[in-house]
Amino acid sequence: MKNRKVKVGIVGLGRLGYRHAENMAFRVPHCELLAVCSVVEEEVKEAQEKWGIPYGYTDYDKMLENRELEAIFIASPSRFHCEQIEKALEAGFHVFSEKPLGLYLEEVEKVEKAVSRHSDKVFMLGFMRRYDPSYAEVKRRIDSGEIGEPVLIRCYGLDPAGKLDSFLRFARDNYSGGLFLDMAIHDLDLARWYLQAEAEEVWAIGGSYAYREFAELGDAETGAAMVRFAGNRIGIFVAGRNCVHGYHIETEIIGTKGTLRIGTVPERNHVMLFNEKGAIKKCFEGFLERFEQAYLKEAEEFITCILENRKPSVSVRDGVESTRLGYACKESFETGRLVRIKS
Structure with a gap:
């Protein structure tokens, strides 16, 4: 293992895919980014020239024919995940896929069967918050009994208003899956992880307020859901795409003996400006900045699992x-x- 490198090909070179590709090219130990794939030819050429990547593809199926590769990293739009996961597994590759696993129950259940058929391969899903130091620390404290039995989780996930135009283009192409599957999915996964319980009932509401375009797409600009989990545990989830002060992620877990809270103020650093407007702190501008280390750590875990022939803690069942x-x-x-949610 000391000198061995896992040879990886990535599909999807958008904002997140580009960051994953850069991490694997330069920052993930024992990883060699050997191929990049995107339907946008300019993105492929840029990555190859900038980072010296030997293979570039605009056809995903062609990349899967490259037998030098050992693993496929999927960072394409959500609606392509299931098909690309299945194809990669059938072609004999280890697979990492960004969230969500898929947009429809039928397709994610089909993917779960494909993962089971290829149990000799490592499959990992990109719920990166589990690898963020703060969220991982909260999990350790819950498991140690520090707050007693967790009974309620409250999650806010608010995207910056400055990114709305780019997201609307993404949504119009039917790539996102909507507010709850695209954005709130991270919080829904955290709730299952922290409460160790599955959902039984949900009531969700939402609307389009400043940006009516979301209503035209059958989606919400801001939405909320209340969920009853097994054991009568409670989940409260708020998701929005019009946060004027930046990227705001906040999580609170209330237990029978205490409460844990993460990210009450989405401060970028410890610097504070005092002027005629008061005391001002800069906020995170987006998810890539806030979860920079988490994205790196999850990629490192995927490569390490391949080298050590073990399965990651995030499973296909979590995705389903x-x-x-x-x-x-x-x-x-x-x-x-x-x-009411059928088990």
């Missing part, structure tokens, strides 16, 4: 159940009804 809950939120929002 989080999608099941996200889809139930979407259904409740669209119908205005309480949705």
